[in-house]
Structure formats: C-alpha cells, structure tokens
C-alpha cells in the first residue's frame with residue numbers, strides 16, 4: 194500500500210511478535226510466526242491533523258478522536274457511540290479510603306450499555322470499508338448484543354454464536370435486533386474451535402477474529418475520553434477489567450499515544466487489571482511473575498463477561514501491567530457482588546459483575562497499599578448491572594409487602610426506623 | 617483442511633517426542649511447526665496441521681487424550 198493512496202492514519206498491520214508488516218486487510222495473524230497483528234499508525238500524519246481544540250469542537254462521541262482510529266473515511270457505524278460520563282466519585286473514594294476516585298461510566302454506553310459498543314463501532318465501520326455485508330461474533334453476552342444492534346443499525350446481516358446454555362436475557366438481547374443467533378452445545382474448547390473454523394470458512398466480518406486488529410483499537414477511545422475529561426491529564430492509577438486483556442493493552446496504548454502527540458503530559462500512569470478468582474489467568478501470571486499464561490479450562494465465576502480461560506492478549510496485558518509498575522487481582526464472587534453494591538449505594542451506578550470486580554480490585558489494592566491512600570484513581574466501569582441481575586438476586590432482601598392502608602405503613606416505618614437506629 | 621493451533625504441553629510431555637508420535641499415528645497428517653517456546657515445565661508450540669477433516673478431528677482428539685491442550689491460533693474466539 195503506497196502512502197500516496199492512503200487517506201487515513203493507519204499505515205500498516207504489524208506482527209506483535211516478529212515485526213513483519215502487512216497491508217491494511219481483514220487479516221489478524223502473522224503468516225510467518227502466527228503472532229497477532231496490530232494496527233500501526235503514521236504519527237506525523239496524525240500530529241499534523243489533531244489538536245485539543247479540534248477534538249473539543251466535535252460532537253461528543255468516541256469519534257472525536259477519529260485521527261487515532263483505523264478507518265479511512267467517515268465513520269459509518271455507531272456514529273453516536275461513546276463519550277460516557279466520567280463521574281467524580283467522592284462517596285466511593287471515602288468508602289475505599291483513598292483521596293480521589295473517578296468512575297468512567299460505560300454502563301451507559303450507547304446503544305447496548307457496555308464498552309463493547311466502542312470496539313464494534315470501529316470493527317463494523319472498517320468492515321463496511323472492506324466491503325463486507327455480514328457481521329459475526331462469538332460471545333457470552335455483551336459483544337453479542339453489541340454486534341447485533343450495531344449491525345442492525347448499519348443494515349448489515351449478523352451471525353451471533355453463543356454457548357447453548359446462555360441466560361435467556363442475553364439471548365433475547367441479541368435476537369431482538371434480528372440477528373441470526375446460533376447456540377452451540379458442548380464443552381467450551383470445542384465451541385471455541387468451531388467458532389474459529391466458521392470464521393475461517395465464511396467470508397464474514399468476524400469482529401473479534403479477522404477484524405480483530407481494527408476492533409481492538411476501538412477500546413482506546415475509553416482512555417482518550419478519560420484523559421480529556423480529566424482536563425487533558427493522564428490518570429495516576431487506572432483499574433481495568435480483563436477478559437482477553439485487550440482493553441487493558443489498548444488503554445496503555447491510548448495513554449502513550451496522547452503523550453506522544455503532546456495532548457497530555459506523561460503522568461507515569463500505573464495500570465491495574467481486575468479478574469475473577471474463578472477465572473484469573475492474567476492476574477495469576479502477574480502475581481507469580483510468570484511469562485506464560487496458564488489457561489483455565491473451566492472458568493467458574495459469576496463474572497461471565499470476564500470468564501475467558503485462554504486470553505488472547507493475556508501476555509501483552511501482563512507486560513503492560515509490569516512495565517507501568519501496576520498489579521492485578523482476582524477477586525471472589527462475594528467481593529464482586531459487594532463491589533456492585535458499593536458502587537450502587539455510594540454513586541448510584543448499577544454495574545454488572547465485571548464492574549463489581551473492578552471496584553473490588555481497587556478496594557484490595559488500596560487496602561494493601563499498592564495504591565497509596567493519597568492517590569487519584571480511575572475505575573473503568575464497562576457494563577450495566579441490569580444485564581446480570583441474577584448475580585445479585587438473593588443477596589438483597591425481598592421488599593416487605595403491606596396491606597393497602599396507612600396504619601400498615603406506619604407500623605412498618607417504625608420497625609424500619611428502629612432497625613436503622615440499631616445499625 | 618488446515619488448522620492453525622497452539623499446543624500447550626505440560627511437564628509430563630516436555631521431554632517426550634510428542635509431535636513425532638502424532639505424525640507416526642496419523643499417516644495422512646502434515647504438520648508444520650511455526651514457532652515454539654519450551655520451558656522446563658511447559659511448552660507452547662504453534663502448529664499448522666493439514667489433513668482431511670476426519671483425520672484432523674481424530675488427530676486433535678488424540679492430542680487431547682494425551683493431555684495436550686489444543687487451541688485455535690486466535691486462542692479464545694469467544695468474547696465476553
């Protein structure tokens with residue numbers, strides 16, 4: 194691909210292992226060493242076109258930072274996605290015992306209430322540039338809904354593969370958009386292999402397979418927004434949930450890009466990863482100082498959106514965490530639920546299990562002193578609690594039911610008051 | 617049919633000629649090692665396996681029976 198013909202910032206795809214470069218095409222694996230491919234940019238091209246002023250004048254969406262996203266023309270899918278609130282969380286900070294907490298609230302990301310709308314928006318915009326008319330993915334929840342919704346809005350056909358025993362709410366959350374939802378039975382590794390084979394055989398834009406290098410870049414916008422919303426500052430400490438580890442590696446890349454372009458100063462940002470104890474292969478590698486990630490054959494946690502046993506970007510996530518002097522924790526299901534309740538009760542934000550794990554991880558890191566008490570911390574809350582209601586069901590007392598008269602309520606109110614006093 | 621896969625070998629395999637055994641067991645299978653990382657207690661091998669669909673399925677089942685973890689080259693294709 195000659196630079197004369199190029200109309201966007203992406204220069205090539207490059208193998209993260211051997212450095213071999215490829216033209217911008219729907220490919221994801223190096224032909225030489227099987228390493229994953231990553232988008233590399235022409236930062237001179239970008240520097241000549243991007244500025245704080247230009248960004249702030251644009252509409253409030255993730256596409257404010259389009260010079261740092263790998264598409265050539267105008268975004269075609271998810272034009273309004275992103276630009277979620279960054280909440281100054283004073284009450285949560287107090288509860289966690291740290292000076293300052295900011296919550297990046299992707300629980301309200303448009304249109305499907307998780308940060309996956311960012312990656313899908315870039316993946317499908319790129320897919321249309323490549324000329325695909327069908328989108329596909331394999332997912333246990335958030336990605337399924339996001340691909341189905343964004344494909345529908347773009348007029349693309351969608352195939353969504355899910356484990357056959359997925360919760361009904363999640364199946365409906367993809368089917369409502371008219372996607373072809375296909376359940377696959379059998380053990381996880383077989384389901385996974387079949388999805389890889391389908392991606393290889395059918396000429397679709399399989400967002401997290403052949404479009405993965407582009408898809409993953411969408412995650413950077415979460416961090417771009419945080420830095421802009423902090424008043425053009427990089428965070429001191431940032432806690433990121435990890436499944437494949439892609440989001441964490443892209444938060445790292447986004448911060449380095451803003452620093453490189455002079456949009457923020459280097460704050461020596463430390464990255465922390467959050468996983469669940471029932472599936473914490475990346476956290477385990479960080480804690481034990483290992484290079485190789487040990488896959489988890491049978492993930493067991495309520496944090497289904499983080500339960501990826503063999504994380505494709507695990508190695509790179511470990512490296513980013515080590516390089517920045519961060520850490521990772523794998524928290525229990527009880528801590529996850531406690532984290533969900535804490536965020537809801539202190540900030541009025543209902544996150545799904547992944548967010549509960551992020552809060553719980555921050556709590557551990559602050560308690561252990563890895564994050565100092567006088568620090569400023571950003572928590573990436575990436576999904577919505579209404580999608581994982583089953584996780585908190587049974588942990589909250591059923592509401593009392595009263596007769597339809599004032600006397601009944603007066604009596605109840607007295608007992609509630611007494612209980613409150615006792616507590 | 618071609619399959620690009622990561623094979624993870626545990627401590628019980630590291631010193632054994634596992635890939636030689638695989639080729640011996642399946643005549644119709646062509647394998648091509650693309651990269652490998654071998655540690656004391658663990659080995660990670662990127663392998664290209666080529667055969668008819670039936671042989672390929674059997675070869676994978678054989679590896680799994682030996683306790684080898686077989687994953688597509690993308691590792692987890694399923695996302696959250």
Ligand SMILES: Cc1ncc(COP(=O)(O)O)c(C=O)c1O
Pocket residue numbers: 307308309335336434435436437438439440441498499545547548575576695696
């Ligand atoms: C809500 C939520 N948070 C975080 C993640 C982590 O994503 P990654 O695979 O990029 O590590 C996921 C992935 O599915 C998710 O659904």
Ligand SMILES: [Zn+2]
Pocket residue numbers: 208209210211212213223224225226227228
């Ligand atoms: Zn390579």
